[in-house]
Each structure stands twice: as C-alpha cells, then as structure tokens.
Amino acid sequence: MPPVPALEQGARGYPRPMLRREAWWSLDGEWEFMLDPDAERREPQEVSFDSVILVPFAPETKKSGIGDMGLYRACWYRREATVPTHKPGDRLLLHFQAVDYQATVWINGTLAARHEGGYTPFSIDITSLVGKGASYVIVVRAFDDPLDLTKPRGKQDWQLNPHSIWYPRTTGIWQTVWQEVVPQPHIQTLRWMPFLDRWELALTAHVNGADGFTPDELTLALKLYGRGVLLVDDRYSVAASEVHRRLSLSDPGIDDFRNELLWSPESPTLLDAEISLLDRSGAVVDRVWSYAALRSFSADGDRLVLNGRPYFLRMVLDQGYWPDTGSTPPDDQAIRRDIELTKAMGFNGVRKHQKIEDPGYLYWADRLGLLVWEEMPSAYRFTEISVARLTQQWLKVMERDISHPCIVAWVPFNESWGVPNLPDIPSQRHYVQALYYLTKTLDPTRPVVGNDGWENVTTDIIGIHDYDESPARMKARYAVPMAELSSLLKWERPGGRNLAVGGGLAGEQPVVLSEIGGIALSPDPKTWGYSAARTGDELEQRYAALLEVVRNLPMLSGFCYTQLADTYQEANGLLYADRTPKVPVDRIARATRVVQRPALGEPTLLNERLRGPDEP
Secondary structure (H helix, E strand, O other), X not given: OOOOOOOEEOOEEOOOOOOEOOOOEEOOEEXXXXXXOOOOOOOHHHOOOOEEEEEOOOOOOOOOOOOOOOOOOXXXXXXXXXXXXXXXXXXXXXXXXXXXXXXXXXXXXXXXXXXXXXXXXXXXXXXXXXXXXXXXXEEEEEEOOOOOOOOOOOOEOOOOOOOOXXXXXXOEEOOOEEEEXXXXXXXXXXXXXXXXXXXXXXXXXXXXXXXXXXXXXXXXXXXXXXXXXXXXXXXXXXEOOEEEEEEEOOOOOOHHHXXXXXXXXXXXXXEEEEEEEEOOOOOEEEEEEXXXXXXXXXXXXXXXXXXXXXXXXXXXXXXXXXXXXXXXXXXXXXXXXXXXXXXXXXXXXEEEOOOOOOHHHHHXXXXXOOXXXXXXXXXXXXXXXXXXXXXXXXXXXXXXXXXXXXXXXXXXXXXXXXXXXXXXXXXXXXXXXXXXXXXHHHOXXXXXXXXXXXXXXOOOOEEEEOOOOOHHHHHHHHOOOHHHHHHHHHHHOHHHOXXXXXXXXXXXXXXXXXEEEOEEOOOOOOOEOOEEOOOHHHHHHHHHHHHHHHHXXXXXEEEEEEOOEOEOOEOOOOEOOOOOEOOOHHHHHHHHOOOOOOOOOXXXXXXXXXXXXXXX
C-alpha cells in the first residue's frame, strides 16, 4: 500500500480528513483583531486594528487572548499570508472551517466572498486576487448578533451571562483557517455510502474544472485497501464533472472473514482509498487520499441493529466545550483524549449535543470506534427566516459529514426547540416532518430522530429525556410492554410533554432514553445538576443504581447519560471540566457495562437480543 499523508501535523489535525492532499498550510496563529460592538464598520478601511487574537479560538475564550464575553455584534480579523509555490494553471484555495455567524472576506482589499452559517466550512478560489505577489492580505468581518434567536445557535446564550443550560457565545473564527494549492481540474468532493446487504460501497466524486473536457479525456483511478489488502483497483470515466459508482466487494462468506472488514466500535476497520485524476495519457493530474467503512445501522422493529446484529447503545451526552477554549478543541490530542476517556468509561457512543463538531472529532471517532448521533444546533424562533436558515445549513452539515462511518443517526430537532407549539400548530409539525423526510431522502442508510426528547411527529427512534433521580420510579415507568408506552407517558410526561403529537408513533420503534442522569458533583455552589451527589462515592453508587435499572429494561435499545464533562455552570459531568475523572474510570466502566440479567418473567432469548456483540 502506498504511503498516505499524515493526518496529524502540529497541534491541529488535517482540517478535511475525508479528502486529503500532501500539501496544506495552516493559517492559524496570531491575527490582528478588533471588536466592533455595534457593527458600525462595513469596510476594511474603516477599521483600526487594536489588538491581537490567537486563531482559531473565539474572542470570548481565554485562550484567544481577548477573553471578552460581552454582547457585541461584529469583529474583524486581518493577517498577511505567504503565497505557496505553485505551477502555472494551479489554483490557490483559502478555506475557513467555521466562522460564526456571517463572514465577509476581502483579499488584498477586494471583496472575495460572503458566507452564512456558523458550523459549516466554505472555500474561496483566490488565485486571481493574489496575482503574482509573494504574499497577500486577508481581512475577515464576522457578524454575529448575540440576540438573534432565528439563527441556528445551539447552546450559545442570548443573555449577557450564561444561565440554566446555555453557555457563553462563540463569535467569529473558531475552527482552522488554511490554504492549499490544487491543479485545474481537481477532485473537489467525495462521498462514501455503504450498502452492506449487497456488500457494496457507493462512491460519488465531483471534479472541479472538468467542464471543458470530454468524457474520455479524464479518468478517476481508485485503489481501495482493507487491512492492507487491495480490494478495488479500477478506473472510471468522468462524465459531466462527476463519477457515480457502486463498488462491488467480494463477500468473504465466512463470518470471521466478513467481520474483519466491518466497522464497529469494537473493531473500527477503515478502508483506505487512494484516488487519482488522470488525463488522456494516463498522467496524474490530481491525487487525494480518503477512507470509508463497511457498516450498517438501522432500526429493525423495536431493536437497533449494527451490521445485522442487535446492538445496545451506551451513550453519553457530550457538549463539546473546554474551559479555556470554549467550543474549539485545545488541540488534536484533546479530541483524541475525549474519545479515549469516553470509551474507557464503557460507552460505545456519544450524542453530540447542539453542536456540529470539529471534523477532527469525527475522524478520531471513525478511527478509534465510537458511534455518534449528530444533532443540529437549534434556532429558538419559528419564522420563515429561521426555517430557511436551519434547513439550508442542515443540508451543508450533511454534505460535510455524510461519509463518516461513526455517525449512525441524524437529529435535526431537540426538545421542540425552534418549534415550541408542535401540539397546536400544524405548520410546525409539517416543518419537523419535512426535515425528517428530506434527511431520509439524502441519506437512506441511517435512522433519523425527528425531534429528540418528546413530542414526536415522525421518527425512526423514540428518544425520551427523563431526569427522574429515582431508579425505582424509572423501572416502574418503563417496565411495560411497548404497546402501553404511549398511553402511559400521557400521564407520566417526562419534561411535562407528551411523547408524541399528531400520531407520531407508527408501530414498533426502538426506544432510547436519550437523556438521563445529570447527577452533579461540585464544590462550587453556583453550579447545578438535575440532582446532586455529595461525594465521589455517592456519585458512583447513584450512577451504578440508575444504570443497573436502565440496562435491564427489556423495552429499551439504549441510553444516553448526561453528561461527559462539567460545562460551565452545569456540574453533572462524569469528568470535571478539565477532564479529570470524578470517579475512577474503571469503576465507571464497570457500572456502564454491567452485564444484563433476564427481567423477571422474560425468556433468556430476550436478554440475548439486547446484548451488543462486545458483551459476554
């Protein structure tokens, strides 16, 4: 197998792990900076840069060097960048991984691009703007109205000081800025989609700059490796700037051989891909590296199924914040450490809550083996503007992340945020239904959780948020046949909401308690949780008692404990904010992975259905 460019370079990993080239240049570091509280300035010449910020950390964070958590509507950035060496005809691309919320970019004083959306990347071809100079100047204006509730903002507070479950804001550049030189034409995007029932892998590739070529002039050459063995070596004509192919892999037949190629948290096998764009003579025009995986995840009746076998989800809620760097990971190793700690505590998945995470997180989840529920950050108003914004940005989120095998569920809505009157207003229910079906249309391979928590309109998985601190009450509430759940919860109503509205539960669906626990442990009286423990031993005992009940409820297909780490005023993490464990990790793991016993009166076969393949 040929060498693959390293994903890790310096403090931050390769910013686009699903499509890598050998050369890239990070523009992170010190930028000139100015806050513009009232957004008075519209052009770069109006700005007097008066401070320095460390990109990619938001100005609200300590690490940025600014540390201003006030309510300001805009800020400005400026830096000079070196033009990399490149051949005639090559294109210089400038990439922004995430700028919150509206970005305007000038290159050498010329308006180059505008972008809206705080969680998705955008790129600019700046070749003509830099000319033949050895360097160029980038100016960025980030506009982010802190009081605007119609934009997807997730956990970013609209009050001056963080309150309740909301946290400090993230303004401006908060992920890597980088540049690369690409040939023309070049491979622009890749998408992988596995179809395990047919032992196939679908590849979609888009080629930029191929418009002037005939179908026989450009060829895409693919080499796909699994565990070092060459699985595919083929070439495909580029027609209308695209390649769509179903790659038929040889089915090993015997389970032991099949399982070696399957991706799961217990065995995260990745298939490495080398993809070359060739001209008519066979010369390499462009070459990139990627990876894919053979993995299926679906709802089968009232069970969740991974790679054709029933699988019990043991998830933890992950807010994705750090004490000094906010929503930006401190570095690549911090991302990896979070995933390693999550797995060490016995979890096989995370519910990334109200945040579209740095692509580096998804890379490490792919590589180390961790399931991810990806959830769209909510807007908090239902208007034509909020509907258009969230829908457009959700499509960009899916486009960015659809190839990651770690993602096993899409969650467009949480707890009716942004659709506060679902039971009474048909248009809000139609909105949830529309986004559910649009998501299913674009990705038929994953379950969609229509509105996680309650008030299901349409969904593949029934997610329930229930912070009852009594294991006995939880057992009594959910130790019922599935057919009785909906009527039961009309009276119990976790969160004070109905489980479904408008006939949102259609027959058997898997049930996941997707928020439970929330037991706080903190010496700071200003912090809070849904309940509280006084010592680490008490936290361990209460956690173990709750998990023993949850893991033995025949109705359930999984749970999600709140939460991984303390986050600002919320002290209900299993880890402190600096990721120090509150209870020894091995003891948390024993409680998380407690071996199930058959429920009273239930046949042993049911217990076998509930076990994951990693459990005894």
